[in-house]
Amino acid sequence: MNFKKVKVVFFKEFMEVMRDKRTVFTVMVLPVILYPVLIIGLNTIMMRQAGVLEEKGATVAVSDSISSASSQAIITDLSQIEHYTIIPAAENAQSLYESKDIQAIISIADSVSASGLHSFKAYIQYDAANERGQLIYSKLRQSLKSSEKRLIQEQLEIRSIDTGILSLISITELDTSSSQRRMGMLLGTFLPYIMIMMLLGGASVVAADLVAGEKERKTLETLLVAAIGRKEIVIGKYLTIITMGMLNLIINLFSVSFSLKFMLSNAGINMEGAQMPLKAIFILLAAMLPLATLFSAILLSISTFSRNMKEARSYEQPLLFISMMLGMISFLPAIEMNNLMSLIPVVNIALLFKAVMVEDYQLSHLIITIISTLVLDVAAIWGSIRLFNAEGILFRTEDDSGSLKSVKKNKRNFFSPYYGLIYFSIALVALFYLGSYMQSKELYKGLLYTQIFIILLPVVLLLRLLKQDLNSTLRLKAPKVLDTLLVIFMAIPGAILAAIIGQLINRIFPFPSQYLENLSQLFKLDIPLWQSFLVIAVAPGICEEILFRGLMPRFFERYGMRMNIIITALLFAAFHLDPFRFVPVFLLGLLLGYQTLKSGSIYLSMLSHTVNNSLAVFIMHFAKAPWMKYLGTSEELHYWLAAPAVIILSIAIYLFHKHTGGNECVES
Amino acid sequence: MIKVQNLVKSFPKRDGSFFHAVDDISFEAQDGEIVCLLGVNGAGKTTAMRVLSTVLKASSGSAEVQGWDINKSPQKVRENLGFLSGDTGLYNRLRASEFIRYFGRLYSLDEALISQRINEMADLLDMHEFLDKKIDFLSTGMKQKVSIVRSIIHDPPVMIFDEPTGGLDILTARNIVSFIRSCKERGKCVLFSTHIMREAERLADRIVMIHRGKLLAEGSLEELRDSTSEHDLDDIFIHYVNQTAMESEVLAHEF
Incomplete structure (x- = not known):
């Protein structure tokens, strides 16, 4: 890598970006003026609005069914409320209320308890669905409460009891939180969300311009024939996006902090000694940097993939949307930072942000957050460079999303990544709604129906509709004997390894106990062993394979076998709708995809999948058998089992690879 | 010089088969020589x-630019090559001089040398008045001059022009044509592509005709005239196209 040339690219791009008035406005000018205008403006409007409501007062009808001296006193108290008019409730009170001529109706009744205590009941009818109604209710309640206090006082005096009894406990606040932390809490709730959006916003304005824009303006080719490698071009542009994202972030962070502090002190909240949480801001900028690099790399990939800026902007939308959802987690009060949360991108930053703002965070979370984000970032930038080197993508001219017209012309055109993702999304939604509905009725039958009607049958119908040959499309081809044997030797150690990896993950990021309970319920139903095998092992072995090793790989063939296996395994893992098992299921998906795509026979992965799931049924069923202690405890498998598993799996894969033609792909 | 041997470039089609945009082409271009790649639109010139x-990247076959292999030393190839095409875009937010300087830096030239070259070329092409203007405000002719200087800022021994006059008016096109001639005078190896027969007739020392990715014929205008007994380049071109069409028909009959 020639860093000098990276620098040349970076400075040129930065200069060019800074000359774009639109970008400068969104990244620099807007945040500086936005917050003061927004916060201070809103605040003023709100205060003025509250004053207006006060002055507006209210007309309240009171029906007094007692008409005693005490009830009269209560009504007199009510009429003391400033700007309020109290009228006696006539018969038309209800219709007046409905026509909004009066805003509340109070009915006063009384009762006498067994011990002879005379008490009052006040019913307040009001409309809580608007601010004025709420204000009226609180005013009326306040007035009634003070009347109550006075009445009690009178009673006590009659019985010659010290009225001090009314306040036996007096409460004085001694808040140990500094005003710094109070401000931190306030900032920490909504600031992470704003910051994440700002970071993404600032970076995306630039990213679309940098590659897709060059394609649009036909300058890319000129750059590519110059004496610079593509890696240097990508890194130079990547640094530009990071810089603009971070610049936007810094300006936003300071602008929002200043205007918020201004607002709080204006609102009379005690900000004595409150400093801007400077230290927190610096920690956060350090934590946001990896996220900026991750966003930049993803945005750069999108920009590289897109043919023009418009396309780039529309491909950016899903990223924006997902980040928005993930960023909103800081609004939820109950969710706190832990090791697992610090692995999830965006969520980790949002929670860390909150924790840092109240000066209550763990260094380990900070480190996990930064490292996990950086790992994703490296993967994303590697992907960008790959895309930049893939001429089919860099010089993509036609719209290969596959229009319906082209599908009509040639049914095989349906097998494009675009339709693959659409099919997957529909299947996922069907699984989520229909599947859980079926399973809620009767678990085992529901599981079986899900496999057959949601996963298997639609695939068969779709292929019929497209008039495709089932056997060749789904690779329903008899496997070779040796391959079949080897697959068994891959499946068993594979299942053990996946289980052990699952255990390891559980150690570091413990599953919630509720989750484990639900999972074990699946195996504890009182049904014969053969039924368990059918529902848990055989049905998924056939149906899920038809979908994920039969249909799905057809959509992604253009990316080559290796990428195809990875993509379908990712979809396979996502389909299980279970974040805790994502990694083991993904690994299993890799193995299954490899077996089928390499050999050209789906029966192999069906066998492998069935063996894998059978093993789980088997272990659960014989959990209490005395010989199980050789394999593991009732909770987990012995870790030493990983060693023979790795050895057997490696040998089996090696032999399988050789037997199926080495690095050659069986199919064209 | 440029040496092209059995060069093939294929693109995958949707149905899994391949489209051969360049199909087994070989030719050479020497220093101080202008070679024209002639063919209709979609012939595979670009x-x-x-x-x-x-x-x-080439699908198969090889090519050398100034002795450097395009597959093994792409960076060296780019350093020895100036490239200019008719529809090249420019960075509109940069000033003309900044644009040229940017490319000079990419070729690792030192700042003094870049300034000197810009000055020389500006004298030659009469560019001083707009060197400091933003490219956005320049006319097509001015932009074309900026592109010319950009392509030659590193004084490469080999120049490639892809349909350099495409879309240009007659005055601007003349700038380019005289620039191509001056490259030859300075001993550079020049390869340019066009679909305009007159341009090839006027400029080229040798003509390489390609059609549907395949090489039709190669030689100087005289040689091509002699072997086809046609005078106009148009007729010569059509002669070769018909000949290959007949040959492929004969082939189809034989098999």
Whole structure:
């Protein structure tokens, strides 16, 4: 890598970006003026609005069914409320209320308890669905409460009891939180969300311009024939996006902090000694940097993939949307930072942000957050460079999303990544709604129906509709004997390894106990062993394979076998709708995809999948058998089992690879 | 010089088969010589030039630019090559001088040398008045001059022009034509592509005709005239196209 040339690219791009008035406005000018205008403006409007409501007062009808001296006193108290008019409730009170001529109706009744205590009941009818109604209710309640206090006082005096009894406990606040932390809490709730959006916003304005824009303006080719490698071009542009994202972030962070502090002190909240949480801001900028690099790399990939800026902007939308959802987690009060949360991108930053703002965070979370984000970032930038080197993508001219017209012309055109993702999304939604509905009725039958009607049958119908040959499309081809044997030797150690990896993950990021309970319920139903095998092992072995090793790989063939296996395994893992098992299921998906795509026979992965799931049924069923202690405890498998598993799996894969033609792909 | 041997560039089609945009082409271009790649639209001229300038990777076959292999040393190839096409875009937010300087830096030239070259070229092409203007405000002719200087800022021994006059008016096109001639005078090896027969007739020392990715014929205008007994380049071209069409028909009958 020639860093000098990276620098040349970076400075040129930065200069060019800074000359774009639109970008400068969104990244620099807007945040500086936005917050003061927004916060201070809103605040003023709100205060003025509250004053207006006060002055507006209210007309309240009171029906007094007692008409005693005490009830009269209560009504007199009510009429003391400033700007309020109290009228006696006539018969038309209800219709007046409905026509909004009066805003509340109070009915006063009384009762006498067994011990002879005379008490009052006040019913307040009001409309809580608007601010004025709420204000009226609180005013009326306040007035009634003070009347109550006075009445009690009178009673006590009659019985010659010290009225001090009314306040036996007096409460004085001694808040140990500094005003710094109070401000931190306030900032920490909504600031992470704003910051994440700002970071993404600032970076995306630039990213679309940098590659897709060059394609649009036909300058890319000129750059590519110059004496610079593509890696240097990508890194130079990547640094530009990071810089603009971070610049936007810094300006936003300071602008929002200043205007918020201004607002709080204006609102009379005690900000004595409150400093801007400077230290927190610096920690956060350090934590946001990896996220900026991750966003930049993803945005750069999108920009590289897109043919023009418009396309780039529309491909950016899903990223924006997902980040928005993930960023909103800081609004939820109950969710706190832990090791697992610090692995999830965006969520980790949002929670860390909150924790840092109240000066209550763990260094380990900070480190996990930064490292996990950086790992994703490296993967994303590697992907960008790959895309930049893939001429089919860099010089993509036609719209290969596959229009319906082209599908009509040639049914095989349906097998494009675009339709693959659409099919997957529909299947996922069907699984989520229909599947859980079926399973809620009767678990085992529901599981079986899900496999057959949601996963298997639609695939068969779709292929019929497209008039495709089932056997060749789904690779329903008899496997070779040796391959079949080897697959068994891959499946068993594979299942053990996946289980052990699952255990390891559980150690570091413990599953919630509720989750484990639900999972074990699946195996504890009182049904014969053969039924368990059918529902848990055989049905998924056939149906899920038809979908994920039969249909799905057809959509992604253009990316080559290796990428195809990875993509379908990712979809396979996502389909299980279970974040805790994502990694083991993904690994299993890799193995299954490899077996089928390499050999050209789906029966192999069906066998492998069935063996894998059978093993789980088997272990659960014989959990209490005395010989199980050789394999593991009732909770987990012995870790030493990983060693023979790795050895057997490696040998089996090696032999399988050789037997199926080495690095050659069986199919064209 | 440029040496192209059995060069093939294929693109995958949707149905899994391949489209051969450049199909087994070989030719050479010496220093101080202007060679023209002649063919109708879609013949594969641009693809061939993109492969030569390492923007695209060759599917098979090889090519050398100034002795450097396009597959093994793409960076060296780019350093020895100036590339200019008719529809090149420019960075509109940069000033003309900044644009040229940017490319000079990419070729690792030192600042003094860049300034000197810009000055020389500006004298030659009469560019001083707009060197400090933003490219956005320049006319097509001015932009074309900026592109010319950009392509030659590193004084490369080999120049490739892809349809350099495409879309230009007659006055601007003349700038380019005289620039191509001056490259030859300075001993550079020049390869340019066009679909305009007159341009090829006027400029080229040798003509390489390609059609549907395949080489039709190669030689100087005189040689091509002699072997076809046609005078106009148009007729010569059509002669070769018909000949190959007949040959492929004969082949189809034989098999």
